[in-house]
Amino acid sequence: MVMNMTDNEQKPNSNTKKYRTPDGVPADIVMFTLTKRERKTVTKTLPIRELKVMLIRRRSWPCAGMWALPGGFCRESESIYDAAKRELKEETGVDGGHLEYLGVYSTPGRDPRGWIISQAFYALVEEWMLEHRQAADDAEEVGLFTIEEALEELELAFDHRDIILDAYRKIQHQMLQTTIAKQFLPEHFTLSELYQVIQTVVPEFKEPNFIRKITSTRSRQGILEEVRDENGKPLNSNQYSQRPAQLYRFTDHAPLLSIYT
Amino acid sequence: MVMNMTDNEQKPNSNTKKYRTPDGVPADIVMFTLTKRERKTVTKTLPIRELKVMLIRRRSWPCAGMWALPGGFCRESESIYDAAKRELKEETGVDGGHLEYLGVYSTPGRDPRGWIISQAFYALVEEWMLEHRQAADDAEEVGLFTIEEALEELELAFDHRDIILDAYRKIQHQMLQTTIAKQFLPEHFTLSELYQVIQTVVPEFKEPNFIRKITSTRSRQGILEEVRDENGKPLNSNQYSQRPAQLYRFTDHAPLLSIYT
């Protein structure tokens, strides 16, 4: 590589080693999934949903025995995002899933192995994608935890608690302001399902007239649309209820909100 | 440093150099400022405001002669955020200013000097803070450009065009959804000033009944409050208008928006 070190602003150091360089830049991924568990009741009902995080128990130094985020070091030939995508695929065996950048974690001393600058991502995957991992990789213990368990009961490696907390806040924010809810729903869904998904991720979200508001206010038009068959007849589902409910899908429109209007 | 490389997930490399490590992790800063220019009219009026970006013309390889974001390499003893803060202070000579993380830029080959992973920030500073830089540093040419100039007319170094574009989008988003407008305003301001600041950053923002909405709708209560003197009498300003206008200040409350409610 040609080097010319007269620039007084940015001094790289790959050959001269005049300056210390980082020992590695891993991509760590907070992998969220929404589990679905049948409720054993007499009548049809929505399943119980829970937001969970996948963690891996470390087997070696440092932080041996503690739970950590899956991750891997970035290579020179790829971008950080590509590294995260590769890692996500390695963990799930699948290409799918929503992957988004979260932030950088670089506090000095955060990793005893050296100067390690973590780039954090979060992913939304489906539950079955994680079963692959649990089966395939016998080398490591894999666990699915609720956020509360992960944040309060587990011993977490490095600063991974901070990362998980930041990811949790971000996903809550995004759940209310973007249409990522679609990542947790089938193509067609009922409004009760949507409401449940939102509430699972953001328990504070309460909206007594949810169905009414979605269906009848003009400013919400365009986020969702009714699903109809070829003849234009509305499509229903009674999978989770006695009375069939109208099915909806997301459009690709998401409104831009403002605190001033 | 003790090293134990049995972990098959994360392999650092500071001593063994078995793996290639990055050649440097700089913090690059998109420094925005809102310039104020008096309009030469007969009557009192609001000044002309413009959103500008500070850039530095590079003097040496690589990208010599091109305009680039100010930035500097992170040291092992500091976090990325601290590096950005240090850089901001070096550029302005002042500790103040709003500094926020933007994202990571790591496309392979983005910097001909090697494997350089940029961490981008954006800062909101006041115009006078930049004058310091222009005077003090005779070594480098400093320029203030509008976003349009920066994005369309200038030859920009590395992938700094992408970074500036991302920063611009983010600041527009933040202007509508948070109260960063306060970074561009004095402690006390009139609603016309606020409206002008928002429109300067987000030209699409149009709100004919702006004053009415801010002052009379309950959901906006709490973002702003009227400024009053010790006796509880409303404080006015006629700095920019014939008729005195009520002064406001931001509270520290910012509402959380949702596309569903």
Add this chain to the structure above:
DNA sequence: AGAATAGTGTCTTTCAGACAGTATAAG
């Protein structure tokens, strides 16, 4: 008086929020 900016009155349409009532289907 005229100009320029700050704000108010008023009217219509839409939305929010509450809560009772009806609709559809399963057991």
Add this chain to the structure above:
DNA sequence: CTTATACTGTCTGAAAGACACTATTCT
């Protein structure tokens, strides 16, 4: 017939949006 979920009717008060009108000050 009961129960459980999915809606709809209806009413009140708040907010949006438009536009004419008044208010305060400077020249």
